């Protein structure tokens with residue numbers, strides 16, 4: 001109490017009347033600097049844990065991408081990330097790198113609240129306690145009801161200090177798709193398309209299928225490394241015969257498996273010789289016949305553990321997804337070309353209200369523009 005009130009008088013500038021004012025000032029100044037620098041250290045280590053978590057994006061469904069570092073003071077002793085569902089959690093990956101002596105009294109920085117229930121693996125709070133870790137700093141609270149908000153109490157009971165909410169925003173962002181999956185049973189949906197200046201997905205006549213440049217298509221290929229499934233409509237399969245495979249070398253090096261390729265068809269009349277049915281990944285292709293998009297998405301989450309999916313066309317499927325409010329994020333490549341009325345429109349259906357994007361990023365890729373943002377489900381687009 002006394003320290004608290006002295007500290008408050010110091011930071012608010014009301015220290016003149018304190019007994020032995022100068023000494024108190026000096027001492028409290030030191031305390032203040034120590035606490036600020038501890039905060040700086042925590043933030044720096046959490047940034048390192050986030051870098052670890054980013055290595056796990058796309059690899060862990062139906063589990064979240066999580067990163068962890070273990071440190072003493074400024075020194076990072078070990079790093080780890082969750083590599084695949086069913087595998088050791090991020091904390092265990094880091095703990096396993098260290099001796100008992102190194103672990104004793106260390107601090108663990110984890111992007112997600114440590115789990116406290118037994119799932120495919122034992123609870124991480126037990127491993128943290130057994131390792132003699134003295135303090136745990138984490139970013140997001142675990143939205144999984146089995147673990148949500150439980151770690152702090154359990155750790156405190158065992159004399160382990162914990163602090164949540166450090167770098168909360170980026171820690172929340174990295175698990176955004178998984179948060180939707182674990183709390184709603186639906187996957188995060190990204191609508192991806194290349195389009196003309198007049199909002200068309202296809203060129204006139206027999207001009208060929210590509211609108212955006214090779215560099216844009218390479219950028220879009222990286223997005224496939226973030227998702228668990230790619231969805232297309234039957235017309236896109238017939239017209240483009242796409243491979244829909246992940247070819248980004250960085251994602252493949254990280255151990256990312258090929259996303260599921262999902263074809264939605266009304267009648268089931270699909271070309272048997274299409275690449276998705278005949279190439280070496282044909283066991284990764286699923287066909288849904290006469291099923292609504294909502295039902296397909298629910299099934300992909302429940303039966304195939306898909307936490308995130310990407311819709312790659314065509315206009316009917318994208319229009320359906322937008323008009324039913326099923327799109328969470330859009331990633332559009334706009335090419336400097338006009339295609340005219342005969343081209344397939346990006347949203348091939350009428351909408352009861354316009355859709356705006358939030359957190360928009362605009363990137364120039366050669367002559368193309370990439371616009372990526374979150375669909376604002378609540379508000380109509382603002383034209384002002």
Ligand code: AOF
Nearest residue numbers: 066082089090114115119120121124144
């Ligand atoms: C962590 N660190 O690296 C991950 C966590 O079935 P399990 O045993 O793999 O547990 C899955 C749950 O554990 C998952 O739903 C989430 O709540 C948490 N994931 N927790 O402390 C990790 N991947």
Ligand code: ZN
Nearest residue numbers: 089114115124
């Ligand atoms: Zn865990």
